[in-house]
Amino acid sequence: MSHERQTLGRWGEEQAAAYLRKQGLKILARNYRAPVGEIDIIARSKRELLFIEVKTRRGTGFGLPQEAVGPRKQKQIIRTAQWYLKQVKIGNLQPRFDVVAILCKSDNSAEINHLPNAFGLAD
Secondary structure: OOHHHHHHHHHHHHHHHHHHHHOOOEEEEEEEEEOOEEEEEEEEOOOEEEEEEEEEEOOOOOOOHHHHOOHHHHHHHHHHHHHHHHHOOOOOOEEEEEEEEEEEOOOOOEEEEEEEEEEOOOO
């Protein structure tokens, strides 16, 4: 991955984390890595444990950012979440899979589209 794409990705994850905190969520982990994959952000609300994939783009020439989270990526995130759940006790929290899509606008501001329950085990 190019340095520019990595920088854009990190910027997008920062924007997403700030947005999620403003929504009242507590960030538990960022860039959680397991032998089966990686999850960008793990957060919690009072009732739910959120596994969040962040996709950032500078434009829509290759489609909307959220369209990059296809079935293969979803399965990898689910496998990684299952790994996490075996390692960490979460009590009565309900797992949820979200996507935060971010478009970096020409003025370097972020257009954020949060998609709660973007996919699940039945998808």
